[in-house]
Amino acid sequence: MSYKEGMLLPDALKEQTIVVTGGGTGLGKSMAAYFSELGANLVITSRRIEILEETAKEIIESTGNPVHCTACDIRNYEQVERVMNEAKEEFGKIDVLLNNAAGNFVSPTERLSHRAFDTVVDIVLRGSYNFTLAVGKNWIENKQSGNILNIVTTYAWTGSGYVVPSACAKSGVLAMTKSLAVEWAKYGIRSNAIAPGPFPTEGAWSRLLPGSLEKKYDPAKSVPVGRVGSHQELANLAAYLVSDYSAYINGEVVTIDGGEWLHGAGSFNRLEAIPEELWDAMETARSKKKGSKA
Numbered sequence: 001m002s003y004k005e006g007m008l009l010p011d012a013l014k015e016q017t018i019v020v021t022g023g024g025t026g027l028g029k030s031m032a033a034y035f036s037e038l039g040a041n042l043v044i045t046s047r048r049i050e051i052l053e054e055t056a057k058e059i060i061e062s063t064g065n066p067v068h069c070t071a072c073d074i075r076n077y078e079q080v081e082r083v084m085n086e087a088k089e090e091f092g093k094i095d096v097l098l099n100n101a102a103g104n105f106v107s108p109t110e111r112l113s114h115r116a117f118d119t120v121v122d123i124v125l126r127g128s129y130n131f132t133l134a135v136g137k138n139w140i141e142n143k144q145s146g147n148i149l150n151i152v153t154t155y156a157w158t159g160s161g162y163v164v165p166s167a168c169a170k171s172g173v174l175a176m177t178k179s180l181a182v183e184w185a186k187y188g189i190r191s192n193a194i195a196p197g198p199f200p201t202e203g204a205w206s207r208l209l210p211g212s213l214e215k216k217y218d219p220a221k222s223v224p225v226g227r228v229g230s231h232q233e234l235a236n237l238a239a240y241l242v243s244d245y246s247a248y249i250n251g252e253v254v255t256i257d258g259g260e261w262l263h264g265a266g267s268f269n270r271l272e273a274i275p276e277e278l279w280d281a282m283e284t285a286r287s288k289k290k291g292s293k294a
């Protein structure tokens, strides 16, 4: 048994239709592939149809379950509604919405144009509320229950320099998660989020550790458990949260980061840099002082 293996019972998501935004690459692809392995019907969407088609082919070959792929810019509400209608035509209904698509890059904030700021906020926040509103209204109109899972980040609550548009947008998504968990529970709609720490993906690494940054800054070094995340452990958590096993979890944000954000938060955590010999020397000095007082 290992965190690199699937965790849920086979067929845990059988006959569930799950829409995954940004499902052609990275973490979206890994979560989608595991949902399919557990029996789900998938709808994956992002801007690049050729990437989606490759991913769909790969998943279908591996699991034998259906994957519908369709291009959409989640910033555009009409395109989002079209994806929702296609999903319903293909599979009859949508059961789960996974808001995973995002845009991000590192930059000192004063170097950003207002268009650059808009770009990230529009993909992350507008894209997530566009899908939530379209699918949520449809569930309510049809008196159908539903389940929303949003992917945020740990800096959604702490904020972070150098990724300020992303931090603003992810905290908006976090607020939406918690607000709708209460407001829409009466319609049988749950709303939860996952806050991942560093999980290697081409999309994130190329934008957050561009150029020589990847060599200079090893993300695993700031994680107390000493490693970056494995896609399967995130997929296990996501599958649990979108399944009926988690029916009593609503409005929760589950952090999966090996303790990374707390490592940055604890005032004295940096003392881990102190070698054992220095602790020994301090202890000896303290004992001597105590001895001289007696």
Ligand code: HXC
Residues within 6 Å of the ligand: 102, 103, 104, 105, 106, 107, 112, 113, 114, 115, 116, 117, 119, 120, 153, 166, 196, 197, 198, 203, 204, 207, 208
């Ligand atoms: C400063 C930048 C920039 C950069 C783009 N812009 N990249 N500014 N630094 N690195 C500016 C442009 O100059 C332009 O402003 C405006 O942003 C829009 O740029 P476009 O290239 O036209 O945007 P678009 O084609 O829509 O692409 C969006 C994108 C791109 C966000 C810029 O990187 C993308 O498609 N990303 C999707 C995938 C992604 O980002 N994945 C990583 C998620 S990782 P001007 O003023 O010139 O018009 C993540 C992890 C979080 O979220 C937590 C980790 C621990």
Ligand code: NAP
Residues within 6 Å of the ligand: 021, 022, 023, 024, 025, 026, 027, 028, 045, 046, 047, 048, 049, 051, 072, 073, 074, 075, 099, 100, 101, 102, 103, 123, 127, 151, 152, 153, 154, 195, 196, 197, 198, 199, 200, 201, 202, 203, 204
């Ligand atoms: P990724 O592979 O770059 O995923 C981002 C996805 O969003 C891509 O598939 C992209 O596809 C899609 N997308 C971007 N703009 C879009 C738009 N306007 N319309 C539709 N789709 C769009 O990066 P990732 O690392 O897997 O990130 C997935 C999620 O995890 C994101 O929410 C990210 O913030 C979160 N996260 C990641 C990490 C990490 O360490 N990797 C840590 C914390 C949180 P197209 O380019 O084809 O549109």
